[in-house]
Amino acid sequence: MTTNKNNYLSMNNGKKIPVIGFGTWKSPKNVVGESIKQAIKAGYRHLDCAAIYKNEKEVGAALKEVFDSGLIKREELFITSKLWCTCHSKENVEKHLKITLADLGLDYLDLYLVHWPLAFEYTGECLEINPVDENGNTKLARIPMRQTWEAMEKLVDQGLVRSIGVANCNVQTIIDILSYARIRPAMNQVELNPYNTQQRLKYFCHLNGIQLTAYSPLGHGKLITDKVVCELAKKYNRSVANILCRWAIQQGFTVIPKSVNPDRIKDNFKVLDFKIDESDMSILNNLNKNLRTCDPDSIFGVPIFA
Ligand SMILES: NC(=O)C1=CN([C@@H]2O[C@H](COP(=O)(O)OP(=O)(O)OC[C@H]3O[C@@H](n4cnc5c(N)ncnc54)[C@H](OP(=O)(O)O)[C@@H]3O)[C@@H](O)[C@H]2O)C=CC1
Numbered sequence: 001m002t003t004n005k006n007n008y009l010s011m012n013n014g015k016k017i018p019v020i021g022f023g024t025w026k027s028p029k030n031v032v033g034e035s036i037k038q039a040i041k042a043g044y045r046h047l048d049c050a051a052i053y054k055n056e057k058e059v060g061a062a063l064k065e066v067f068d069s070g071l072i073k074r075e076e077l078f079i080t081s082k083l084w085c086t087c088h089s090k091e092n093v094e095k096h097l098k099i100t101l102a103d104l105g106l107d108y109l110d111l112y113l114v115h116w117p118l119a120f121e122y123t124g125e126c127l128e129i130n131p132v133d134e135n136g137n138t139k140l141a142r143i144p145m146r147q148t149w150e151a152m153e154k155l156v157d158q159g160l161v162r163s164i165g166v167a168n169c170n171v172q173t174i175i176d177i178l179s180y181a182r183i184r185p186a187m188n189q190v191e192l193n194p195y196n197t198q199q200r201l202k203y204f205c206h207l208n209g210i211q212l213t214a215y216s217p218l219g220h221g222k223l224i225t226d227k228v229v230c231e232l233a234k235k236y237n238r239s240v241a242n243i244l245c246r247w248a249i250q251q252g253f254t255v256i257p258k259s260v261n262p263d264r265i266k267d268n269f270k271v272l273d274f275k276i277d278e279s280d281m282s283i284l285n286n287l288n289k290n291l292r293t294c295d296p297d298s299i300f301g302v303p304i305f306a
């Protein structure tokens with residue numbers, strides 16, 4: 001087994017999160033388990049899951065195998081999951097965390113995130129991405145973020161989750177949460193890559209002690225063919241994915257590339273043993289075009305970043 005060379009970042013509650021994690025969105029049910037096992041063997045100690053990815057049962061089966069085989073202990077892993085937008089009411093927050101825990105076969109999560117600062121009508125235990133009315137408009141629910149956040153805080157009190165945070169939050173939404181939070185968000189997981197550098201959000205989160213996780217670090221695959229990044233990959237004798245993940249780590253973010261390909265899973269982890277020069281970091285930052293792969297306007301018809 002590969003030696004665990006994970007580096008960690010400290011969150012505002014003193015808990016540590018490995019800087020390199022493993023994404024699971026769009027990992028099909030029949031391969032996600034194998035990819036989780038390969039990731040753990042390659043050295044990943046941080047797994048990024050979500051109820052809406054609809055593969056948590058399969059992730060859980062793989063975790064059971066690795067725990068039962070003695071390959072790794074539960075406490076050596078940092079496991080994140082996320083509350084979907086249809087489950088924001090105070091009753092549903094605890095109910096759906098417990099469904100996620102049962103699916104993953106765990107008795108606690110290291111980090112539970114509110115997946116979007118958006119509340120949709122409840123669709124029952126079978127989650128829908130966005131329930132729509134007869135005109136195709138997303139059915140929003142009148143549930144203030146404060147209700148959801150207070151329910152998230154209770155999960156920490158009960159010992160069901162070690163840390164809580166948010167995803168896809170802009171500066172304004174975080175200011176709102178900080179105005180009533182008893183437990184401050186430890187993490188904001190957002191789209192971060194050289195096409196979407198989010199400098200203002202980075203500055204704000206840093207000032208307020210909130211760590212950032214870079215999701216879609218490869219631009220959901222789109223950045224892999226970028227000419228500038230390909231040139232830098234040649235210069236450093238690294239893969240394009242390595243350059244992109246290293247860019248995120250050097251900004252102080254945790255990063256969660258996804259792959260179901262065994263060679264890429266191994267390669268994407270090799271980002272802790274080289275450094276990109278400051279001048280090349282600037283070249284990467286200059287690629288910014290505020291491009292969002294996960295644009296809530298196109299996914300849900302709700303332009304929350306406008
Ligand atoms: N909080 C949120 O709202 C969101 C969270 N996320 C999280 O972030 C994770 C990562 O983001 P994601 O959008 O999946 O996209 P990534 O930016 O990680 O890119 C994944 C894509 O790149 C391919 N790929 C992976 N490694 C390589 C490589 N070394 N060379 C070439 N191609 C590669 C993958 O294909 P293959 O599998 O075939 O290798 C896949 O198509 C998600 O899986 C999820 O866990 C993502 C979006 C939103």
Ligand SMILES: O=C1CO[C@H](CO)[C@@H](O)[C@@H]1O
Pocket residue numbers: 025050052129294299
């Ligand atoms: O994590 C994510 C990926 O899948 C979801 C559903 O399509 C996205 O909305 C979300 O941001």
